[in-house]
Amino acid sequence: AQTVTQSQPEMSVQEAETVTLSCTYDTSESNYYLFWYKQPPSRQMILVIRQEAYKQQNATENRFSVNFQKAAKSFSLKISDSQLGDTAMYFCAFMGTSGTYKYIFGTGTRLKVLA
Amino acid sequence: DTAVSQTPKYLVTQMGNDKSIKCEQNLGHDTMYWYKQDSKKFLKIMFSYNNKELIINETVPNRFSPKSPDKAHLNLHINSLELGDSAVYFCASSQYLASSYNEQFFGPGTRLTVL
Numbered sequence: 001a002q003t004v005t006q007s008q009p010e011m012s013v014q015e016a017e018t019v020t021l022s023c024t025y026d027t028s029e030s031n032y033y034l035f036w037y038k039q040p041p042s043r044q045m046i047l048v049i050r051q052e053a054y055k056q057q058n059a060t061e062n063r064f065s066v067n068f069q070k071a072a073k074s075f076s077l078k079i080s081d082s083q084l085g086d087t088a089m090y091f092c093a094f095m096g097t098s099g100t101y102k103y104i105f106g107t108g109t110r111l112k113v114l115a
Numbered sequence: 116d117t118a119v120s121q122t123p124k125y126l127v128t129q130m131g132n133d134k135s136i137k138c139e140q141n142l143g144h145d146t147m148y149w150y151k152q153d154s155k156k157f158l159k160i161m162f163s164y165n166n167k168e169l170i171i172n173e174t175v176p177n178r179f180s181p182k183s184p185d186k187a188h189l190n191l192h193i194n195s196l197e198l199g200d201s202a203v204y205f206c207a208s209s210q211y212l213a214s215s216y217n218e219q220f221f222g223p224g225t226r227l228t229v230l
Contacts, residue, residue, distance in 0.1 A: 035218075043224045046221075100170055102171050107157055
Protein backbone atom coordinates (compact mmCIF):
# COMPACT_ATOMS: atom_id res chain seq x y z
CA ALA A 1 0.00 0.00 0.00
CA GLN A 2 1.13 3.51 -0.71
CA THR A 3 2.06 5.76 2.16
CA VAL A 4 2.96 9.43 2.37
CA THR A 5 5.08 10.80 5.20
CA GLN A 6 5.57 14.40 6.22
CA SER A 7 8.10 14.36 9.02
CA GLN A 8 7.79 18.02 10.04
CA PRO A 9 4.56 18.64 11.97
CA GLU A 10 5.33 22.36 12.38
CA MET A 11 7.71 24.85 10.87
CA SER A 12 8.20 28.58 10.98
CA VAL A 13 10.01 30.99 8.69
CA GLN A 14 10.68 34.69 8.66
CA GLU A 15 8.89 36.75 6.07
CA ALA A 16 10.89 37.00 2.81
CA GLU A 17 13.00 33.93 3.71
CA THR A 18 12.95 30.53 2.04
CA VAL A 19 11.59 27.37 3.59
CA THR A 20 11.51 23.75 2.47
CA LEU A 21 8.84 21.27 3.50
CA SER A 22 9.67 17.60 3.16
CA CYS A 23 7.57 14.72 1.89
CA THR A 24 8.49 11.12 1.25
CA TYR A 25 6.29 8.38 -0.13
CA ASP A 26 6.34 4.69 -0.71
CA THR A 27 4.98 2.99 -3.80
CA SER A 28 5.75 0.18 -6.19
CA GLU A 29 4.17 2.01 -9.12
CA SER A 30 6.34 3.59 -11.76
CA ASN A 31 3.88 6.20 -12.93
CA TYR A 32 2.03 8.43 -10.51
CA TYR A 33 1.32 12.03 -9.60
CA LEU A 34 2.31 14.10 -6.62
CA PHE A 35 0.65 17.22 -5.30
CA TRP A 36 1.09 19.87 -2.65
CA TYR A 37 -2.10 21.37 -1.25
CA LYS A 38 -2.37 24.35 1.05
CA GLN A 39 -5.05 24.67 3.74
CA PRO A 40 -5.13 28.18 5.26
CA PRO A 41 -7.10 28.90 8.45
CA SER A 42 -10.17 29.41 6.26
CA ARG A 43 -10.12 25.58 5.73
CA GLN A 44 -10.25 25.85 1.93
CA MET A 45 -7.89 23.32 0.31
CA ILE A 46 -5.99 24.87 -2.59
CA LEU A 47 -3.65 23.18 -5.03
CA VAL A 48 -0.16 24.68 -4.84
CA ILE A 49 1.77 22.59 -7.32
CA ARG A 50 1.72 19.19 -9.05
CA GLN A 51 4.42 16.87 -10.42
CA GLU A 52 4.08 13.99 -12.83
CA ALA A 53 6.47 11.17 -12.00
CA TYR A 54 7.49 10.55 -15.60
CA LYS A 55 8.72 14.13 -15.93
CA GLN A 56 12.26 14.64 -14.72
CA GLN A 57 11.99 18.40 -14.64
CA ASN A 58 10.94 19.81 -11.29
CA ALA A 59 7.66 21.73 -11.32
CA THR A 60 7.61 25.42 -10.45
CA GLU A 61 4.75 27.85 -9.84
CA ASN A 62 5.95 31.37 -9.12
CA ARG A 63 7.48 31.30 -5.62
CA PHE A 64 6.77 27.59 -5.20
CA SER A 65 8.99 24.86 -6.54
CA VAL A 66 9.55 21.19 -5.85
CA ASN A 67 12.59 18.99 -5.57
CA PHE A 68 11.42 15.66 -6.95
CA GLN A 69 13.82 12.77 -6.40
CA LYS A 70 12.12 9.71 -7.87
CA ALA A 71 14.73 7.17 -6.82
CA ALA A 72 14.66 8.45 -3.25
CA LYS A 73 10.85 8.79 -3.35
CA SER A 74 11.12 12.32 -2.08
CA PHE A 75 9.01 15.33 -3.05
CA SER A 76 9.88 18.48 -1.12
CA LEU A 77 8.27 21.89 -1.51
CA LYS A 78 10.34 25.04 -1.49
CA ILE A 79 8.67 28.35 -0.81
CA SER A 80 10.80 31.37 -1.71
CA ASP A 81 10.25 34.92 -0.48
CA SER A 82 7.76 33.69 2.13
CA GLN A 83 4.74 35.88 2.69
CA LEU A 84 2.37 36.13 5.65
CA GLY A 85 -0.37 34.70 3.44
CA ASP A 86 1.64 31.48 3.11
CA THR A 87 0.76 30.64 6.72
CA ALA A 88 -1.23 27.41 6.42
CA MET A 89 -1.20 23.63 6.70
CA TYR A 90 0.54 22.06 3.74
CA PHE A 91 -0.39 18.57 2.63
CA CYS A 92 1.56 16.36 0.30
CA ALA A 93 -0.58 13.94 -1.73
CA PHE A 94 0.15 10.90 -3.89
CA MET A 95 -2.06 9.57 -6.66
CA GLY A 96 -1.26 6.25 -8.30
CA THR A 97 -2.39 5.32 -11.78
CA SER A 98 -3.40 1.73 -11.23
CA GLY A 99 -6.62 1.01 -9.42
CA THR A 100 -8.88 3.76 -8.19
CA TYR A 101 -6.71 6.85 -8.69
CA LYS A 102 -7.35 8.00 -5.15
CA TYR A 103 -5.31 10.57 -3.28
CA ILE A 104 -3.22 9.47 -0.32
CA PHE A 105 -2.47 12.46 1.88
CA GLY A 106 0.38 12.99 4.29
CA THR A 107 -0.31 14.19 7.82
CA GLY A 108 0.48 17.77 6.98
CA THR A 109 3.00 20.42 8.02
CA ARG A 110 1.80 23.53 9.78
CA LEU A 111 3.80 26.48 8.44
CA LYS A 112 3.84 29.82 10.18
CA VAL A 113 5.36 32.84 8.47
CA LEU A 114 6.62 35.37 11.00
CA ALA A 115 6.59 39.11 10.43
CA ASP B 116 -19.17 31.71 -8.63
CA THR B 117 -18.37 28.99 -6.13
CA ALA B 118 -16.87 25.96 -7.87
CA VAL B 119 -17.59 23.35 -5.18
CA SER B 120 -20.12 24.27 -2.53
CA GLN B 121 -21.24 22.43 0.58
CA THR B 122 -24.15 22.97 2.90
CA PRO B 123 -24.20 23.44 5.75
CA LYS B 124 -20.81 24.83 6.74
CA TYR B 125 -21.43 23.99 10.41
CA LEU B 126 -23.58 21.25 11.83
CA VAL B 127 -24.10 20.61 15.54
CA THR B 128 -26.28 17.69 16.51
CA GLN B 129 -26.95 15.11 19.17
CA MET B 130 -25.72 11.54 19.22
CA GLY B 131 -28.10 9.15 17.53
CA ASN B 132 -29.50 11.70 15.08
CA ASP B 133 -29.46 11.35 11.29
CA LYS B 134 -28.04 14.20 9.22
CA SER B 135 -27.11 15.02 5.62
CA ILE B 136 -24.45 17.18 4.03
CA LYS B 137 -24.96 18.39 0.48
CA CYS B 138 -22.33 19.04 -2.14
CA GLU B 139 -22.63 20.62 -5.56
CA GLN B 140 -20.03 21.41 -8.19
CA ASN B 141 -20.54 23.68 -11.19
CA LEU B 142 -17.30 22.74 -12.95
CA GLY B 143 -18.78 20.06 -15.18
CA HIS B 144 -16.55 17.46 -13.58
CA ASP B 145 -17.20 13.72 -13.82
CA THR B 146 -15.81 12.66 -10.46
CA MET B 147 -16.71 13.68 -6.92
CA TYR B 148 -15.28 12.71 -3.54
CA TRP B 149 -15.95 12.84 0.17
CA TYR B 150 -13.08 13.20 2.64
CA LYS B 151 -12.98 13.24 6.41
CA GLN B 152 -10.48 15.43 8.27
CA ASP B 153 -10.12 14.53 11.93
CA SER B 154 -9.07 16.72 14.84
CA LYS B 155 -5.38 16.09 14.04
CA LYS B 156 -5.96 17.39 10.51
CA PHE B 157 -5.49 13.94 8.98
CA LEU B 158 -7.35 13.86 5.65
CA LYS B 159 -8.71 10.54 4.42
CA ILE B 160 -10.88 9.66 1.48
CA MET B 161 -14.23 8.10 2.22
CA PHE B 162 -15.99 7.75 -1.13
CA SER B 163 -15.70 8.70 -4.74
CA TYR B 164 -18.24 8.66 -7.52
CA ASN B 165 -17.57 8.79 -11.23
CA ASN B 166 -20.55 9.61 -13.44
CA LYS B 167 -22.87 8.70 -10.57
CA GLU B 168 -21.17 5.32 -10.10
CA LEU B 169 -19.51 4.46 -6.77
CA ILE B 170 -15.80 3.92 -7.37
CA ILE B 171 -14.18 4.14 -3.96
CA ASN B 172 -15.66 3.03 -0.64
CA GLU B 173 -12.93 3.12 1.95
CA THR B 174 -14.22 0.78 4.68
CA VAL B 175 -16.46 3.48 6.00
CA PRO B 176 -19.17 2.33 8.47
CA ASN B 177 -22.42 1.66 6.65
CA ARG B 178 -24.04 4.41 8.71
CA PHE B 179 -22.50 6.65 6.04
CA SER B 180 -24.31 6.55 2.73
CA PRO B 181 -23.36 8.70 -0.24
CA LYS B 182 -25.96 9.55 -2.85
CA SER B 183 -25.27 11.00 -6.27
CA PRO B 184 -28.49 12.07 -7.99
CA ASP B 185 -26.52 13.49 -10.91
CA LYS B 186 -22.93 14.26 -11.86
CA ALA B 187 -23.03 17.67 -10.22
CA HIS B 188 -24.19 16.52 -6.80
CA LEU B 189 -22.86 14.16 -4.18
CA ASN B 190 -24.61 14.13 -0.84
CA LEU B 191 -23.54 12.39 2.34
CA HIS B 192 -26.12 10.98 4.71
CA ILE B 193 -25.08 9.82 8.16
CA ASN B 194 -27.33 7.68 10.34
CA SER B 195 -27.15 7.22 14.10
CA LEU B 196 -24.42 9.79 14.61
CA GLU B 197 -21.66 8.97 17.09
CA LEU B 198 -19.20 11.15 18.96
CA GLY B 199 -16.37 9.86 16.75
CA ASP B 200 -18.08 11.23 13.66
CA SER B 201 -17.16 14.75 14.76
CA ALA B 202 -14.81 16.05 12.08
CA VAL B 203 -14.62 18.32 9.08
CA TYR B 204 -16.04 16.71 5.94
CA PHE B 205 -14.78 17.91 2.58
CA CYS B 206 -16.35 17.38 -0.78
CA ALA B 207 -14.12 17.57 -3.85
CA SER B 208 -14.39 17.10 -7.58
CA SER B 209 -12.05 16.40 -10.47
CA GLN B 210 -12.55 16.50 -14.21
CA TYR B 211 -11.93 12.83 -14.82
CA LEU B 212 -11.27 9.83 -12.64
CA ALA B 213 -8.17 8.72 -14.43
CA SER B 214 -6.44 11.70 -15.83
CA SER B 215 -2.95 12.99 -16.07
CA TYR B 216 -4.26 16.26 -14.76
CA ASN B 217 -6.33 15.01 -11.85
CA GLU B 218 -6.40 18.17 -9.80
CA GLN B 219 -9.10 17.98 -7.19
CA PHE B 220 -11.12 21.07 -6.32
CA PHE B 221 -12.30 21.14 -2.74
CA GLY B 222 -15.35 22.61 -1.12
CA PRO B 223 -15.10 24.78 2.00
CA GLY B 224 -15.78 21.88 4.35
CA THR B 225 -18.56 21.10 6.81
CA ARG B 226 -17.61 21.03 10.46
CA LEU B 227 -19.76 18.39 12.13
CA THR B 228 -19.94 18.36 15.91
CA VAL B 229 -21.74 15.51 17.63
CA LEU B 230 -22.69 16.15 21.26
